[in-house]
Amino acid sequence: MKHYLIFFSLLLALSGCTQKSEEGIRTEIYTAGTNYFESMQKSVEELDQSPSKSVVSNSDHFKDVCTKTFDYGKLSNKETKFIDSVGDLRIAYEHVADSRNPKYKGSFNEESALSEFNGLSQKFINNYKVDK
Numbered sequence: 001m002k003h004y005l006i007f008f009s010l011l012l013a014l015s016g017c018t019q020k021s022e023e024g025i026r027t028e029i030y031t032a033g034t035n036y037f038e039s040m041q042k043s044v045e046e047l048d049q050s051p052s053k054s055v056v057s058n059s060d061h062f063k064d065v066c067t068k069t070f071d072y073g074k075l076s077n078k079e080t081k082f083i084d085s086v087g088d089l090r091i092a093y094e095h096v097a098d099s100r101n102p103k104y105k106g107s108f109n110e111e112s113a114l115s116e117f118n119g120l121s122q123k124f125i126n127n128y129k130v131d132k
Contacts, residue, residue, distance in 0.1 A: 032066075040089060041121060042054070049102070
């Protein structure tokens, strides 16, 4: 009986390591991705002309979670789709920031970049139940 109790305790402890969010995505990936998204949103609202420190640090953390904490090649389809959605947001975010940067004047249209970012943001919010 004691062996079963130890085994059950270990199993319970290990199951917490791979806890999944409501959307079926590992909590660590979901949290890192949504924090990254929120920092991009804030940067867009603050009219930043280049990625803010918060965006850069959240980007690095998200990358570490997806490649060092977990083996990207072994993630579920839901998780890779979530990661790809965050990547699409990052590209759209960079277009917005670059469109505001005088260094890239004329290279990006701010209105269309904002429209793309806002559209992807809304889709992300709807798909992954992110609080606005």
